[in-house]
Amino acid sequence: MTKRLFDTHTHINSDDYTGEQRSALIARIEASDVAYAVDIAFDLPSARQAVRDAQENPWCYAAVGIHPHDAETLTDEALEALRKLAWESKKPGGENAVVAIGEIGLDFYRDLSPRDVQREAFRRQIRLAKELGLPVTIHDRDSAGETVEILKDEGLLHPGAAQRVLLHCFSGSAEQALEYIGLGALISIAGPVTYKNNKKTVRVAEQVPIEHLVIETDAPYLTPEPFRGRPNESPYVEYVARKIAELKGVPYEEVARATCENAKRFFGIST
């Protein structure tokens, strides 16, 4: 059977895994309906691991970047290392291993790096993405709209913009989602859409047209129902797709096909 799902945001590179656990995880992904996954970096070591994962597994691609929590580690040397990784890393067939800069953005909920440092690291990495012609995967938590304002200011979001911005684990309202897709953003739905009482994300999934949606796990975090409580992993992205299918009243196969095509187009994957 042809595999159908694209997990646009996962952390196979997580330092929670031993080498053995990572191999076992990869075997479970290969036995699932997951056709593609993007392994997302949060710091420099995880960026290097993501590139290794992409080079070793045909279905895996990497995003490299420094998470807002670690914004203080974005030195000139680190930025240069990210540039080199993104520019030079190839898969065995010659295809680029790095398909996005991420995850980058602002997190004023946990405030693990000073806000000014977060803003500066975010802008520098947006500029790196523009320079390399890569899209960005955005982490936005409690920034009161500032993340989107910076993306507008840097020219990535505007009416009629090409789709270069993926809003990972979107947690805003349906009204905001509709406004952002009008500016060229792609909305990514994660496990919380399956949680009871999460009416907000349910409305986003109902109202955003399928052409503007992709799906993700953010594994090992945000495990969807019915597995909430255990560590998340890419194969569970199926439950996100099934929930969206139920909410939109369309077949699962249609959600799988459309979100996979949207993601391939966004990341520039043609295989």
Ligand SMILES: [Zn+2]
């Ligand atoms: Zn993440």
